[in-house]
Amino acid sequence: MKTSSRTKYFISLITLLFISTFAVNAQWAYSNKPVSVIVAPDHDDWNYKLGENVNFNITVLKFGNPVKHIEIAYKVMPEKMEPWQSETITLPEGKYTVKGGTMKTPGFLRCAVTAIVDGQTYTGTATAAFEANKIKPTTTMPKDFVEFWDNAKAEAAKIPMLPKMELVPELSDRDIDVYHVNIRNYRSNAKVYGVLSVPKKEGKYPAVLKVPGAGVWGHFMVQDEHVKQGVITFEIRIHGVPTISKEPNLHGDLWNGALWGYWNINLDNKDHYYYKRVYLGCVRSVDFISSLDKYDGENLAVYGGSQGGALSIVTAALDSRVKYLVSYYPALCDLTGYLHGRAGGWPHLFDKTNASLNNTPARIETSKYYDIVNFARILRTPGFYGWGYNDAVCPPTSMYSAYNVITAPKTLNIMPDEGHFSYQEQKDKAHEWLFEKLLSN
Incomplete structure (x- = not known):
């Protein structure tokens, strides 16, 4: 396969994005930084019972050895909330244990540590879970939630799909045909764009719809x-x-x-909110896959992380043609958490930064029609889920709020020290789970 200059550019870009994201989140990245601030609860699995005290063990390492006489600042708080305790102290031997206390209601208690070594700032975080499987959502389901989405799907289905497919030579080879695709979406002038990859060999194949994380991105080529x-x-x-x-x-x-800030657009009107077209675009994408000659007509999965993790749940909940889903650290879960004194999901519509804009009856009501918790309540599709306790973008309290109401078959893989990323080991488990199902029929 020929590699154009544009392809090389996008390969470099995605590599840089991955490296920067991992370096920000992973506190074990010794190879990336000379200094590591290691924070860990005193239970190996980071799980505690209500009323049980957690101790956070802190170690500051340079070249793998403790840094003596190092000054650190730590704070302990429920995730995304104000600190319960904070202190700046000097560690003679580079080690310290913080008595973090406990929680009386299900949730997460986080210890965040900062150290300055040779003029550079380093951070570490650990988050203890307190009976997370008992976390209940704060959002409520509107009485017409199912009717609202049934009507929206029926309206969208009246629009001809009119697919257009253009071969992408840079990504195609003797085994694969790759196309740049656009299809008509909700409201006749809207479109969904994507990249379709199809095996060239004759036959019928399972399919995977891949839905994106937040942002405005092109294809990485x-x-x-x-x-x-x-x-x-x-x-x-x-x-x-x-x-x-x-x-x-x-x-x-x-x-x-x-x-x-597209997630705020038209939030005061459930019929015109930005994500209505997005959610319906995912269903329209299932329409497109279902129309393909080489699709086997039966085995279809949806797969994504963060915003994509949310869209995976939404798509499966709205469309019974989806047989499996994989959702990493889903966004848009229990958005109203902040209105009840605890963390809500990305994009944090009602936190202290956004409350002055969004804390209105109309916007709160609209959020309920788009909250992943309410899609989780009607979900009937088997799913694989994965996240970590250290996620500061999609707080685990919000994700458990959705996960705990799912009655469909579900598998949850937790790697506690993950932030807003997935270790390869977690991806491997998701891959094994999904492809065993897709390819076994």
């Missing part, structure tokens, strides 16, 4: 990692603009311009 294993993949973006564009600054200009 790398071959899909799953298509060569014998599945069709359709990787979409949500904003109705070309995924592969000849305008190199298109997505960045939109992200920093008209689509900045």
Whole structure:
């Protein structure tokens, strides 16, 4: 396969994005930094019973050895809330234990530590879980929730799909055909854009719909990692603009311009909120996959992380053609948590930063129609879920609020020290779970 300069650019870009994200979140990244601030609860699994005290063990290492006479600042608080305790102290031997206390209601208690070594600031975090399986959501389900989405799907279904497919030579080879696709979506002038990858060999194949994390991104111009294993993949973006564009600054200009803070657009009206078109676009993407000659007509999964983790749950809940889902650290869960004195899900519509804009009866009511908790309540699709306790973008309290109301078959893989990322080991388990199901029929 030929590699164009544009392809090389996107490969470099995605590599840099991955490295920077991992370095920010992973407190074990010795190879990336000379100093590590290690924070860990005194239970190996980071789980505690209500009323049980947690001790947070802190170690500051440089080149693998404790840093003596180092000054640190720590704070202990429920995630995303104000600190219960905080202190700046000097550690003679580079080690310290913070008595974190306990929680009387199910949730998470976080210890965040900062150290300055040789003029550079280093941080570490650990988050203890207190009976997380008992966390209940704060949001409520509107009486017409199912009717609202049934009507929306029926209205969207009246619009002809009119798919357009353009071969992408840079990503195609002797085994795979790759196409840049657009299809009509909710309201006749809207579109869903994505990249479709199809095995060339004759036959019928399972399919995976891949839904995106937050932001305004084009396609990264790398071959899909799953298509060569014998599945069709359709990787979409949500904003109705070309995924592969000849305008190199298109997505960045939109992200920093008209689509900045898109999750707030029309939040005061449930019929016009930004995510209505997005959620229906995911269903329309299932329509498109179902129309493909090489699709086996039966085995379809949806797969995503963060915003994509939320869209995975939404798509499966709205469309029974989806047989399996994988959801990493889903966003948009229990959005009203902040209105009840605890963390809510990304995009934190009602936290102290956004409450002045969004804390109105109309916006609170609209949020209920788009909250992942309410889709989880009607979900009937088997799913694999994965996240960590240290996630500061999608707080685990919010994710458990959705997970705990799911009655469909569910598998949860927790790696406690993960932030807003997944270790390869977790991805491997999700991959094994999903592809055993997709390819066994």
